[in-house]
Amino acid sequence: QNKTMKTPPISSGGIDVVAPVRAEPRAWLANERTFLSWMNAASTLVVVSSGITAAADTPIIRLTGVMLAAPGVVFVANALMMYYLRRHQLDQRSVSSYAVRGGPLVLCLTASLAVFLNLILNLIRLAGGTKSDKFDFSTLTST
DSSP: OOOOOBOOOEEETTEEEOOBOOOOHHHHHHHHHHHHHHHHHHHHHHHHHHHHHHHOOSHHHHHHHHHHHHHHHHHHHHHHHHHHHHHHHHHTTOOSOOOOSSHHHHHHHHHHHHHHHHHHHHHHHHHHTOOOOOEETTTTEEO
8 A cells, every 4th residue: 555645736827837745754753752852851851750759748848749740741732633643644655744842831831830930939938947958868857
């Protein structure tokens, strides 16, 4: 079964020109590299948030860790969606654009919002005079 698709006819001086669409193997590899890059960023966020949550000794610090996990989950969902969308476009030899204009902006805004809220929570914690969240590794106790 030959999957060679044709581009839509392009009129040039009254003559329709039709050419086959060829998808380069590097396009599939680029799609996979992009997916893996987004998954790397997401896993980094989730691992850091898990570490913060596990080491937290106050509810505010624990909430800080959980809030960092939210952008990681959004990154995973976006990476999966874009990977399968682009793979479908490549399989269909689509001549449409592979660019997504709003996706990275939304992801960056989500991560920035989480960091900003973490900053606000930590400032509230410091202003409230709650106990220190520093850990003394020599005695294995909080100071």
